[in-house]
Structures are given as structure tokens and as C-alpha cells.
Amino acid sequence: MDAERISIAQTCLHAAHTGRLSFPEIVRKLIAAGFEGYAVDYRRNTQAFYLPDGDSIILDMPPSSGSVAPEFDANTVELLVRWAQANPADYSYVAFCEKVKVAGCAGYLVSFLGRRVVYFGRTAETHVEHFPK
Numbered sequence: 001m002d003a004e005r006i007s008i009a010q011t012c013l014h015a016a017h018t019g020r021l022s023f024p025e026i027v028r029k030l031i032a033a034g035f036e037g038y039a040v041d042y043r044r045n046t047q048a049f050y051l052p053d054g055d056s057i058i059l060d061m062p063p064s065s066g067s068v069a070p071e072f073d074a075n076t077v078e079l080l081v082r083w084a085q086a087n088p089a090d091y092s093y094v095a096f097c098e099k100v101k102v103a104g105c106a107g108y109l110v111s112f113l114g115r116r117v118v119y120f121g122r123t124a125e126t127h128v129e130h131f132p133k
Helices: 003-018 023-032 074-086 093-102
Strands: 037-041 046-050 056-060 105-111 116-121 126-130
Touching (some): 003 023, 003 056, 003 093, 074 116, 074 126
Antiparallel strands (some): 037 046, 046 056, 105 116, 116 126
């Protein structure tokens, strides 16, 4: 992967954790750079970014507290997604990460091509969110 795309991936990862960019802004930046999606793995504390040709990069995420609960609670994950979409004053991506792990979310896959996010638990249970229109 070229240095410019690596830099964009690093910038987007950092901006999510600092709150400098919103999810839609990050998606636009990554699509413009040619990425087709990314995956967050809370158990390894990494984020992988994928290009259509099969090239990818895995970056370490900033540490967050807590571990992934054994039981996946899709209803709570959905409520947390709605909280993130509403973007109230008390929202932060860091808090979102901590709360979804408590709800048993082991990670999620963002597909720009499929316009969806698939949240998954340790038992491979899932919750799918389609991008708003």
C-alpha cells in the first residue's frame, strides 16, 4: 500500500478516536482514497483497511478500557448505533467502543460497497446496520 493511503487510514483512525471527524466524513475520505471498507477488531485492538485489489493495512487502535462481554446483545448495539447517529453532546467514539464491548461486540465490518456495517459478537452473532440514505 502506498504511503498516501497509509497516511489517510492513520488520519481517519486517529480522527475517529479524537472526535475530529464524524463517521460520514471518515467514510467519504476513505472512499475518495480508494478503500472499499475496513474492519475493527476489539479483541486484538486493531483496525484493518481494505483496497479492492486485496491490499490491506492493519493499524493498532488506541487502547480502550474493558473487554468484550461473552454475550452479544444486538438490541443494545442497535441503541448505541442510534446514539452515535444522533451525535448528542455526551457522545464520543471512545465511549461508543467501550459500551459496545460491554454489549458483547467483538468488532465490526464496514462495507462501502454494501453500504452497511456488520457488528459481531464472540459467538458470531450479528447485527446489521445499513448506511442512512
